[in-house]
Amino acid sequence: MTNEQADSAFQALHDTQRAARMLYMDLRDAGDAAGAANAKLRANRLQNEIDNLINKELADWQEGAENVIHELSVAAETARQAVAQVEKDVKNAEKVASAMKLLDSAITIAMKLLG
């Protein structure tokens, strides 16, 4: 059942239940106790159907969400490894700095020669 289908089903049940409740209130206010009780009974039955639909949607959602949690955990692990890799490269950067110092020495010699 797609999101739209589930929501359409809910909307239909909700609209019908609202109509049953309005009817219940109107009949009750008009003093028609038996009619009001019948309308209330139907509203309660519809409530049961609505609860069943929502419960089913929630159960389906949970099942799907568990898979997404796994997917996101894999993404987080990939990102964590990438962070670790970049941190390792800080050491490489230190090597670059050492090379730069050697280059500085070479420049010193070159400048002496130029002078």
Place this chain on the structure above:
Amino acid sequence: MNHGPLKNRVCLLAITAGLAILLAGCATVDPHPFQQYAAAVKEAGDGLDKVLVQDIDWSRDKYIENVLDGSVNLAHTAILDRKSAFTVSFPESGGVTVKPTFYQLQDARVTLLNLNEATEKYINLLGTLAGSTTLNPKTFDAMAKETDASLNSIIKKLDAQVPGNAVHLFSVGSAEIARLIIEDKRRDALVKVLTESQAGIDDYCLRCLKLLMILDESLATDYSAKAMVLEGNFSKISLEKRAVDPKARSAVEHLLQLNSDYLALVHALKSAKNIYDALPQGHRELLKSVQKQPTGFEAIKSLYEEGKRLKSIYDELNKPAAASTAKG
């Protein structure tokens, strides 16, 4: 004629200019969109959880009301049964387990918290990669100082007349080059992570949108049940007594406050929906920005604004006046 000092200066300026061009061409990853994206994800997750908590409360109230008015059988819905070792089940009716909705909502909340935790962990790691926190600035400072000392020693030896500005650029040069090497690694890592995780973010948002839809339905039915109880209390008081009976006024006051709460909750759901609709596009914008492709960050900017809006809505909902009416 001795051209030594002039040649020295030309040599140093040439190196300095080369470094300046190199630095200008390799801009670092801008961490700002990543921070805004992380803030929006956090606000959306928090907002969704706050609405869920409120709905659990309303759904629980509805269940109690239904038991009290006889439309739900307490024994058939609330007496738990041990089925096997360490396994307790809700009662069954016609082969179907009958579990009140608020329990399902509680279970969904635990899943949502895990879902948000996994997402936030991922987003925060992205932020770490995009920011400068993984790199120890002290390391670069030390490198810069060492290089500085090295250059100063050259200048001392050669007694070269080097402009101050050139010394400054050159002295940090090697540290900056080192930093750029890290930035390139960082960018490569971000491109890989963002590309590989797009499907996960798409799925995450779809799941959250689905939950928003369920919550919208659940809130509607729980609101109606609460409103019916308040209306029922009001209708029990005869027309002649309503003007003087404080219970009549109280029922109306509670219904109006319930309406305010419900409207705010729906507003929060709608705001969260806007965020989850835009999060996948925002994620794509992050990738574009890292790849230096043109992006105006429209989705991220609107995500950030919507996140702030959502926070203000549920901050308002959390005020004591709203909380008290939830039980109305």
